[in-house]
Amino acid sequence: MKYGYRTATLMAVAGLALAPALWADDDTRYSGSRDEGSSSTSSTPYTSGATTINHPGRLLASNCFQCHGTNGHGMASLAGKSASSIVEEMNEMRQKPSGTYMMYVHARGYTPTQIKLIADYLSKQQP
Amino acid sequence: MTLIEKAPNYISNILSNSVLYGKKTILQLTYGYADLAKNYGINVIQAEVTNIDPVSQQVMLSTGARLGYDRLVLSPGIQFDVIPGLETVSAQTAIPHAWQAGAQTTNLRDQLNAMPAGGLFVLTIPAAPYRCPPGPYERACVVADYLKTYKPRSKVLILDENAAITAEKNNFTKAFNSIHAGVIEYRPASTVLSxxxxxxxxDTNWGPIKANVINAIPDQRAGKIVTTAGLNNATNGRFAGVDMLSYESTVSGAKSIHIIGDSSATTQAKAGHIANQEGKVCADAIVRSLMGQAPDLLPVTNSSCYTPITMETASWLSAVYAYDTLSKSMKVVGGSATESTYINKDQYEEMEKWFDNLMSETFA
Known part of the structure; x- marks a missing residue:
């Protein structure tokens, strides 16, 4: 067992909602296969499944999920979109008047490096 | 992963004002926990946590059971102080807060329905921090719009304990002074004595005020379990101090206990959208910790909401927060939250989509 946390007991006491996406990484959720590389078909170190847990853009990109769905599967779906197109769109939106569209505020909220990490993470999700 | 929740369902506070003007029902705002169990393998227990033993790392349940934990995350929302004069159940029924969606919301809706034309609706707003900063002003706006249509010549009087509008100031000023001019009267620096x-x-600092319907929103504090467990070490004992990298309690001896959402004392808004993100930062820190790694040292969160200004139009408010290493707190990127330039129907439609996505993400 590679990841010790699978044996730990976690408990959440909710009154407000807890985000459910925390433990999920697309198709390997409960497959019992979280070993690194088991579902990887790409040469990058983080493609899908367990490996995306270690992606430095994962937590940053989770800011998108309230509107764009868990791992980008929702309104104006972002999962599997090319990283360069996400970066380009974010850069364009940074130039627009911020009060005219909510995304223009979000586009300004991240550094160029952070936007690249977010885009890379989203591009590696199964569309 | 075990989820302990005292209620059988979650009733969304977000969009609950739309129940007041008949656009949504409580049922449409109700979400269950079954999909979390089914899709994510979470063990859901319906019970109340009555106490926590941080030494043996156990929680005590209303069912009498004790459960051990390695990590404990608390998200119990808020509880309300009692306004003098409203000590009994019947008084609390006569004067609802409707700040916890459900029976309180339908109670207020029914009182509005029964209100005579030309009547007075009084809304009282507590001093910040309280749940959903723009929420009370939004309520005043949609109630005013409802009254214009269904109870002509009625007035809305806002008694705000704060010195000024606490969120989305431009849009609410526009709403009070032009869209709902002659219907809404806004009085900041108001005190409700009883x-x-x-x-x-x-009984107020302006003297006695008689109303047809009173919607009194009381002062708020962290959910009961936070106080019972002695985790309320911030905001004059009202909320729980947490480390912003992990949401772990700052109370010594409370290791491995994390508090997210409205119960925690942070520089972030007390609201559902950002509580979702706090949950992710907290969970990511826990996962990394259990893997022997440090938490993300520069977390980013965001707060976003749409605000109905009339029964058909909405504005919005949005902010991205980044961790500030000097103050060890979350700070709004760019200095302050951005509110929408417009108030329109398109944004009301966007609001519905935002809400559906937020709920899908949260409840699977």
């Missing part, structure tokens, strides 16, 4: 529930009279 309320006579039987006669519907408020």
């Amino acid at each position: 309320i006579d529930a039987t006669n519907r009279i408020l």
Whole structure:
């Protein structure tokens, strides 16, 4: 067992909602296969499944999920979109008047490096 | 992963004002926990946590059971102080807060329905911090719009304990002074001393005020379990101090106990959208910790909401927060939250989509 946390007991006491996406990484959720590389078909170190847990853009990109769905599967779906197109769109939106569209505020909220990490993470999700 | 929740369902506070003007029902705002169990393998227990033993790392349940934990995350929302005069159940029924969606919301809706034309609706707003900063002003706006249509010549009086509008100031100023001019009267720096529930009279710093319907939102504090467990070490004992990298309690001896959402004392808004993100930062820190790694040292969160200004139009408010290493707190990127330039129907439609996505993400 590679990841010790699978044996730990976690408990959440909710009154407000807890985000459910925390433990999920697309198709390997409960497959019992979280070993690194088991579902990887790409040469990058983080493609899908367990490996995306270690992606430095994962937590940053989770800011998108309230509107764009868990791992980008929702309104104006972002999962599997090319990283360069996400970066380009974010850069364009940074130039627009911020009060005219909510995304223009979000586009300004991240550094160029952070936007690249977010885009890379989203591009590696199964569309 | 075990989820302990005292209620069988979650009733969304977000969009609950739309129940007041008949656009949504409580049922449409109700979400269950079954999909979390089914899709994510979470063990859901319906019970209340009555206490925590941080030494043996166990929680005590209302069912009498004790459960051990390695990590404990608390998200119990808020509880309300009692406004003088509203000590009894009947007084609290006569003067609802409707700040916890459900029976309180339908109670207020029914009182609005029964209100005579030309009547007075009084809304009282507590001093910040309280749940959903723009929420009370939004409520005043949609109630005003409802009254214009269904109870002509009625007025809305806002008694705000704060010195000024606490969120989305431009849009609410526009709403009070032009869209709802002549219907809404806004009085900042108001103090409610007590309320006579039987006669519907408020004793205030402006003198006695008699109303047809009173919607009094009380002062708020962290959910009960936070206080019971002694985790309420911030905001004069009202909320829980947490480390912003992990949401772990700052109370010594409370290791491995994390508090997210409205119960925690942070620089972030007390609201559902950002509580979702706090949950992710907290969970990511826990996962990394259990893997022997440090938490993300520069977390980013965001707060976003749409605000109905009339029964058909909405504005919005949005902010991205980044961790500030000097103050060890979350700070809004760019200095302050951005509110929408416009108030329109398109944004009301966007609001519905935002809400559906937020709920899908949260409840699977």
